[in-house]
């Protein structure tokens with residue numbers, strides 16, 4: 612048997628900082644409203660249209676590969692997670708394969724929105740345990756700023772999101788050499804009854820002819836959300852995920868060294884933390900600086916936590932995510 616060991620993690624965000632005050636010049640909002648409701652102070656937006664999701668993904672991947680000491684041609688599987696691909700098709704998995712110069716290995720895209728990393732880790736673990744891959748590059752990347760409605764009409768969504776990418780190198784290590792390290796368990800869920808509660812409907816086959824001028828005029832080409840419904844479901848499903856992972860691995864919340872939660876709203880993460888009875892220093896948040904980078908939130912948190920020395924060899928780590936779909940889940944990892 613093999614264990615899926617995370618050899619490295621890295622992230623990349625665009626240099627352009629957009630503060631709450633910057634947004635308040637474009638729409639009727641304020642730093643006070645955004646900070647109080649979400650915890651966000653600033654986010655990163657790509658500098659211009661030449662920078663795509665693949666650009667960020669490749670930057671993060673290059674850093675992760677260097678840190679693992681792998682060359683691109685050693686990768687035998689690419690898993691990419693995004694809701695903002697460069698093209699309607701193909702996905703960014705093949706774009707990353709091309710840009711990195713990997714061999715003609717399998718490259719797949721996961722469409723699980725904010726749950727992209729937790730679905731991706733579960734998927735990688737499945738490939739490792741079924742002996743189909745040994746060196747996996749898992750990349751989560753988003754460029755969301757170009758589709759946000761940066762006017763007062765779209766302010767409920769526009770203030771939440773940012774651009775960024777994170778990448779992980781995951782290696783199949785024989786159990787005898789892994790010393791209990793690696794992905795220990797994953798729990799995933801979905802509930803399509805929430806599909807219309809948080810979505811971007813265009814472009815898509817539900818709107819024949821794709822995008823018309825009238826759709827642009829009406830603003831239906833932007834992401835839409837019923838924020839309160841999403842909020843309640845997020846808290847419920849994140850707690851369900853944490854308690855399931857703890858119970859089926861015979862653990863208590865005190866034994867978790869660090870939780871890496873999705874960064875959608877600081878209040879969601881605080882509610883979950885309080886209910887789990889975990890002190891603040893054992894939950895990693897950086898939404899204040901990046902907003903919600905969808906699939907990329909958890910790998911960016913993981914990368915910063917590693918840089919800050921908060922992930923030590925042997926640390927027990929839990930990821931927790933909830934997103935559009937609805938999709939949710941988490942992973943238990945021995946670092």
Ligand code: COA
Nearest residue numbers: 640644648725766767770838839841842875876933934935
């Ligand atoms: N600036 C100022 N006012 C805003 C605003 C903004 N950016 N966005 C909305 N408002 C206004 C609303 O129009 C509303 O005004 P009204 O009372 O006059 O109608 C008021 O603020 C309250 O809006 P509401 O939607 O009830 O706020 P909320 O407390 O639910 O907070 C969210 C909104 C989006 C922050 C919150 O619902 C949330 O975080 N939901 C979950 C988001 C999430 O997890 N998304 C991603 C999942 S992966």
